[in-house]
Amino acid sequence: MIAASNLVAILGMALATLACRAGGYFLFRALRPSPFLRAMLGYVPGALFVGYVAPALAAGGAKEWVGAAATLITVRLSGNIAIGIAAGTVSAWLVWLAR
Amino acid sequence: MNAPTFTAAGLARGARRSLAVAAGLAPFGLVVGVLAAGKGLSLTETGLMSGLVFAGASQILALDLWTHPAPVLAVSFAAFAVNLRMALMGPALAPWLERLSGWRLWGNLFLLVDHGFALAIAEGRKGERDGGFLFGAGFALWCAWLACSLAGHLLGTTLHPPRGHPLFFAALAAFVSLLVPLWRGRQDALPWLAAAAVALPVAHFAPHGAWHVVAAALAGGLVGAFGERRRGAP
Numbered sequence: 325m326i327a328a329s330n331l332v333a334i335l336g337m338a339l340a341t342l343a344c345r346a347g348g349y350f351l352f353r354a355l356r357p358s359p360f361l362r363a364m365l366g367y368v369p370g371a372l373f374v375g376y377v378a379p380a381l382a383a384g385g386a387k388e389w390v391g392a393a394a395t396l397i398t399v400r401l402s403g404n405i406a407i408g409i410a411a412g413t414v415s416a417w418l419v420w421l422a423r
Numbered sequence: 424m425n426a427p428t429f430t431a432a433g434l435a436r437g438a439r440r441s442l443a444v445a446a447g448l449a450p451f452g453l454v455v456g457v458l459a460a461g462k463g464l465s466l467t468e469t470g471l472m473s474g475l476v477f478a479g480a481s482q483i484l485a486l487d488l489w490t491h492p493a494p495v496l497a498v499s500f501a502a503f504a505v506n507l508r509m510a511l512m513g514p515a516l517a518p519w520l521e522r523l524s525g526w527r528l529w530g531n532l533f534l535l536v537d538h539g540f541a542l543a544i545a546e547g548r549k550g551e552r553d554g555g556f557l558f559g560a561g562f563a564l565w566c567a568w569l570a571c572s573l574a575g576h577l578l579g580t581t582l583h584p585p586r587g588h589p590l591f592f593a594a595l596a597a598f599v600s601l602l603v604p605l606w607r608g609r610q611d612a613l614p615w616l617a618a619a620a621v622a623l624p625v626a627h628f629a630p631h632g633a634w635h636v637v638a639a640a641l642a643g644g645l646v647g648a649f650g651e652r653r654r655g656a657p
Contacts, residue, residue: 325465329492334468336499337485338475344506346532349513349520357514363651364644365515369544370605371618371643372508373537375636376598378619379626387589395596399603406443408603412596417589 386423391416428522429554437539437559440546444538445567447597450590451479452568456575458486466576473572477536477565479594480633481505482572505633511640512540516557519543523554534561536568538597545604613650618643 357365381388395412399405452473459469464486476482484505485498512535513520520528531554539560546556605611618639626635 326467326471327465327492329495330464330468331471333485333489333493333495333498334472334475336495337472337481337502340499340503341476341478341481341506341509342533344503344509345513345535346529347513348510349517349532351510352514352517353521360648360652363648365511365517367611367614367644367647368511368515368640369541370602370607370611371614371647372511372636372640373541373598373602373605374615374618374643375622375639376537377595377602378622378639379635380595380598382623382626384595388592388595391589391592391596392599395599396603399600404443405597405600405604406446408600409444409447409593409596412599413589413593416592416596420589 387416387419390419428552429527429558431555433551433553433555434559434562436553437542437556437561438563439559440542440556441539441560441563442567444542444597444601445564447593447600448479448538448564448567449571449593451483451594452571453575453578454591455479455482455486456572456577457579458483458575459572460576460579462486462489463491464489464576466573469576470569470573473569474565476502477534477568478502478506478509479568484631501631504631508633508636508640509535511637511644512537516540516543518547519552519554519557522552527554527558531557531561534558534565536561536564538601539564541601541605545601548607610647610650614643614647617646 377392381392391412394415395408398411399408402408455473456469459472464472472482481502481504484501488494488497488501513532516531516535520531523531534557539557542560543551543557621642622635622639625638629635
């Protein structure tokens with residue numbers, strides 16, 4: 325079942341999101357970026373994920389800090405992201421249970 | 424360099440690599456499904472939203488705002504604000520996308536998502552340039568996303584993990600784990616510090632949307648580029 329207003333809202337969200345996904349790339353291609361802008365884009369991926377993580381950790385408590393540390397260490401040692409996510413989540417869960 | 428542009432082998436490689444990250448996406452997808460059920464969206468509508476929008480944080484924010492009839496402008500703007508960061512990902516993937524056209528290009532743009540993006544950047548630094556890798560990673564994540572949000576909707580009435588439940592930590596753990604392959608060495612230290620320093624106040628003063636992510640990406644990029652210019656790197 326699909327309500328008309330829900331459908332329009334979902335399509336609006338989809339269009340806005342596609343505009344972000346495709347718009348940046350086509351704008352970049354049309355503008356022929358300078359070497360400085362190209363250098364900048366090399367640093368964007370890491371900084372973007374730091375931007376996700378830093379406020380979440382700052383707002384979090386022991387659960388988040390222990391979980392994040394366990395994730396980092398496990399991924400670093402195993403080279404496996406799935407194991408890191410699992411280890412981090414289990415550690416966070418243990419801290420949560422212990423409190 | 425004459426690397427293949429888009430192969431089935433690359434597609435399979437990308438799908439396999441991204442399934443590891445899908446674990447971090449699962450709780451997020453479940454939350455979207457549970458929220459959608461709570462707001463009275465049908466299973467079809469939930470699947471339609473996850474399939475067409477395919478961007479978790481923006482879906483959660485929009486569902487938070489959802490009323491009946493749906494506030495079309497508000498949720499569309501929420502999607503735009505939260506997903507503006509993707510406008511920075513496309514250009515960063517230009518070395519991959521420039522060699523594609525038609526459905527291969529548009530498919531990759533449509534499937535562009537944080538986790539697949541991070542994997543592609545990390546693998547790209549090791550020489551991977553197969554557009555199929557990007558597509559396979561995005562498509563596997565899209566399938567996982569759809570499955571999890573539908574499962575969340577089905578569980579919506581029975582499953583009620585409280586807001587601070589450690590299960591939700593998996594979403595943050597996914598982003599933390601993606602930092603490891605993105606770290607290139609000492610040259611990243613200052614840009615990452617700048618990104619954190621900018622993200623904290625922005626997140627504090629503009630908690631809605633994902634302006635702190637956009638601000639952090641720009642700050643880190645600027646500090647990195649200025650650093651390269653000062654060092655006289657090419």
